[in-house]
Amino acid sequence: MHKKDLIKAHKRIGPYIHNTPVLSSKLINEIAEASLFFKCENFQKMGAFKMRGATNAIMQLSKEQRTKGVVTHSSGNFAQALSLAAKSLEVKAYIVMPSNAPQVKKDAVKGYGGEIIICEPTLKAREAAALEIEQSKGATFLHPSNDMDVILGQGTAAKELLEEYPDLESIFTPVGGGGLIAGTALAGKYFGNGCKVIGGEPFEVDDAYRSLQSGVIESNRAMNTIADGLKTQLGDVNFPIIQEDVERIIRVTEKEIVESMRLIWERMKIVCEPSSAVALAALLKEKEFFTNKKIGIIISGGNVDLGNLPFFL
């Protein structure tokens, strides 16, 4: 993978995404004792960075592939991102969703024009349903995070951030399936000035932390975290990049996630997902290593269920 691939990906998706704003908060800077620059992907189209990778992946398909559509299985932001990206590019999107997915998620996918295929709520059933669509419709399967074109698309957020603030010492991202942090690591390497990329991960789903320790892709046992976007697992495409180019991963507790989320909502007056707050929580947890530095933080998304917030403690 080369610098020019990331440049090309950014040029390719530019007309279909927002160059999202970067916000700062004097009060959060005082708490962190550092200068933080929040890249607000919660203001991205459909409300998350996933729009970048989905758009890039579809645009890399051949004309014939595009005619037959794309398929994925997801109940999260990638389902919405693929639906909206496909719609913008006049491609059909098939979204396999488990029968227990919340109605609000199904409505969002439908609203963006995706066709939903309901299956049993097991990974096996999801994979089988997606395979069936690939075979019967000729649609191309796109993975939410373990796909080089998706990774490059996600990396464009950090590329934009570094274009605006070239001298960031580090960039923090949450770690879920590994697409965002792998793309960010490439952007940090190619466009930063010694910029280190650091992941934040909940203790409850610390597969990436353990994978870096053991050198093989580890799985999560329990997944008892509020950061529901981070329950997914690393893959063989993004893991080598993470091994090579990510500085380290800092684990945080559920309490630390909620406290950071509250800081972002109360002090910055923006709506972000629990997963997004994990990056800030990781920085605050080890802030003594970052005193007076300029730090980038990727706010990954803002799609939350307002009827189910964690602030009633």
Add this chain to the structure above:
Amino acid sequence: MHKKDLIKAHKRIGPYIHNTPVLSSKLINEIAEASLFFKCENFQKMGAFKMRGATNAIMQLSKEQRTKGVVTHSSGNFAQALSLAAKSLEVKAYIVMPSNAPQVKKDAVKGYGGEIIICEPTLKAREAAALEIEQSKGATFLHPSNDMDVILGQGTAAKELLEEYPDLESIFTPVGGGGLIAGTALAGKYFGNGCKVIGGEPFEVDDAYRSLQSGVIESNRAMNTIADGLKTQLGDVNFPIIQEDVERIIRVTEKEIVESMRLIWERMKIVCEPSSAVALAALLKEKEFFTNKKIGIIISGGNVDLGNLPFFL
């Protein structure tokens, strides 16, 4: 009052306030069938437009007056705004608060450097406590909304909005004590191009609507509204401006306020107060009159209690 007074007020407070961003949402525009431009005073210092008026009012005091400090009675955003504005200008602020004010509000005032004087939770006790500070300390009393310098300060938000979008057909604001809408009406008259200023007001506290009908300042009886910033009453300084320069006031139900607030949070990914949502609710209520127009909306503030949100319906 002249155009040049508003220009001078804006120049005066410029270094002490943010020129806040203007956001739009494709989805909300589709719902409104119009082009909406939201002036985000929730991103203002201390989280509300009140920072503008408080700063302007303090800066208009003489050197001797500033030495002796300022006093107000408020448990809302003006208490915080006066505390922070006074701190920025190295002036002492005395804030009279009722004994039943929420701890979070007291903490915020203290955090911004205001000195709190607790009194019984009646208007009479609040006025008496403020008078006592005026007399014993020589401090100058500043009213949150019925003060020409405060009104001019609040008008600078709409002035900035019109500088960025000169051809707005209307600007909507919430109506509480009348400072914001009076200032906005002056800005619309002086800096707009036929721009009409329209108020949104909850049915539950529709004193401004009724005052415009009767021609005298009316009071609220019950005050059963979620828009707690709008329970205050018009005054003799702002009412004549509202009579002269406000196009009309549209009343909305509590359900309409919560629905608009939810739209702003979910679609724009920003945190706003219930009071702020009243302006959008008013537009949506009578949207047939504004089809395809360019409309400004003042998002007045973002200070909410995250532990007490109205989205659990």
